[in-house]
Amino acid sequence: MSATESAAAVKYVTETPPEEIARVKEWINSEEYKEKNFARQALVINPAHGCQPLGAEMVAHGFEGSLPFTHGSQGCASYYRSTLNRHFREPAPAVSDSMTEDGAVFGGQNNLHEALENAVALYKPKMISIFTSCMPEVIGDDLTAFIKNAKQKGCVPEGLPVPYANTPSFNGSHVHGYDAMLLSILQTLTEGKQIEGRCTGKLNLIAGCDFNTGNYREYKRILEAFGIPCTVLGDISETFDSPCDGTYRMYAGGTKLEDAADSINGKATITLGPYATSKTFGWIKDNYSGKHASMPMPVGIEKTDAFLMKIAELFGKPVPASLKAERGRAVDAMTDAHQYIHGKKFAVYGDPDYLIAYVTFLLEMGAKPYHILCSKGSKKLEKEIQALLDASLYGKDCKIYMNKDLWHMRSLVVTDPVDAMIGDTHGKFAARDAGIPLFRFGFPIFDRVNLHRYPLVGYQGIINMITFICNKFIDIKDETCEDRFFEMMR
Ligand code: SF4
Secondary structure, eight states: OOHHHHHHHOOOSSOOOHHHHHHHHHHTTSHHHHHHHHHOOSOOOSOSOOOHHHHHHHHHTTBTTEEEEEESOHHHHHHHHHHHHHHHSSOOOOEEOOOOHHHHHHOSHHHHHHHHHHHHHHHOOSEEEEEEOHHHHHHTOOHHHHHHHHHHHTSSOTTOOOOEEOOOTTSSOHHHHHHHHHHHHHHHHHTTOOOTTOOOOOEEEEOOSOOOHHHHHHHHHHHHHHTOOEEEETOOTTTTSOOOSSOOOTTOOOBOHHHHHHGGGOSEEEEEOTTTSHHHHHHHHHHOSSEEEEEOOOOSHHHHHHHHHHHHHHHTOOOOHHHHHHHHHHHHHHHHHHHHHTTOEEEEESOHHHHHHHHHHHHHTTOEEEEEEESSOOHHHHHHHHHHHHTSGGGTTOEEEETOOHHHHHHHHHHSOOSEEEEOGGGHHHHHHHTOOEEEOSSOOOSSSSGGGSOOSHHHHHHHHHHHHHHHHHHHHHHHSOGGGOOSOO
16 A cells, blocks of 8 residues: 555544644744643653663663663563663663563562573673662562562572662652662672771762763773772763674673772762762762762863862872863863854753753853753752852843753743753754754763763863854854855854
């Protein structure tokens, strides 16, 4: 059957006249509709976050030989895996105990035990990191008891670390799942490993719920320039960016388990992204040797400076000349590109730590983060962003929208226009309707290649962000200007 014939064969239950479609299309761009949209309470449309287990699975991949394990539904497990596959364009090997109707009625203990035995036999992991989907959380499965029983029954070999985290998705987002899983992994691996008087001399670095492999590499490069030995905890840089050389590695990369275990004896620990690491940092402060610092993502000049100064202070080393030169180049790039971004209005959305980063960067460039939206935010986040806005000339008139979704964002950008959006792929529909570019700096990015390989942190990150943004604005000018204004020089 041809496409025309099959289209003709479709019988609509309700026919909508073209005039009505045109009327509604126009109406949803109106102030009246925006008001109704913002009065909406019982429905979320296109939220700018994923569910808790997604973050839990991501960080579980960041340890050597770690097999992420979903206690819950197979469909949920497929969602986390496919989201990671599509973002990184890499495999995300993980398992699930595939709870179905009987599990929902009688509890998922049998599923969990059988799946653990199978996972050990088939995939020979060095660690199994378990987290939950909604279903076992709703029925109240007791994960602690189930895992204790599994160990007693011998479903997992003695000594195999089995960290686990409750990650109910009806509460929080992928950011909270990341924090909960990372905490459990560190608690499990470091148990009984603290040695009085021992110091590894290393920095432990936790990157936060960050899906950009380039950022992890950038942190390592910066620390190498300092000459400071480092353990990146939850290191996904190799896992999700391994070379294509004809060999499939089920467990590529990840933090070595012995390094993670010894991290409790580190000289210092820095967590980046306070909103994604609040529980983990709280526990580290009370349990890890050495000094501890929780810092925002080093995006933009001020926050990168603060990160480098903190490293210098913790290790009593000066900032290396090579990094000082990089700073100079970043400032030069900012100055060169200033004219293309200064005064431009942006709509930004995403995870709390990323939002702080976008707002900081835009204000430093003299741009306006005009609509700022977080779909899982808090009063604390709102206050912190407001303080950034208040401290800058360019923060005037910018507004923060907490716990709103991307359908709200659509209303904002069509009624009160901006020049561009910054966020993940889910915002492309609103950007298209508003006829503006979307700069994809968040997670997930499904519709562009390689962006997760370009760091946004550090001085190099500043240059990358400027390059993406300013060149796009210049492209638009070239594509839309009258012939007489089409110039060689821009
Ligand atoms: S929100 Fe719950 S049901 Fe939906 S994918 Fe996440 S864990 Fe599964």
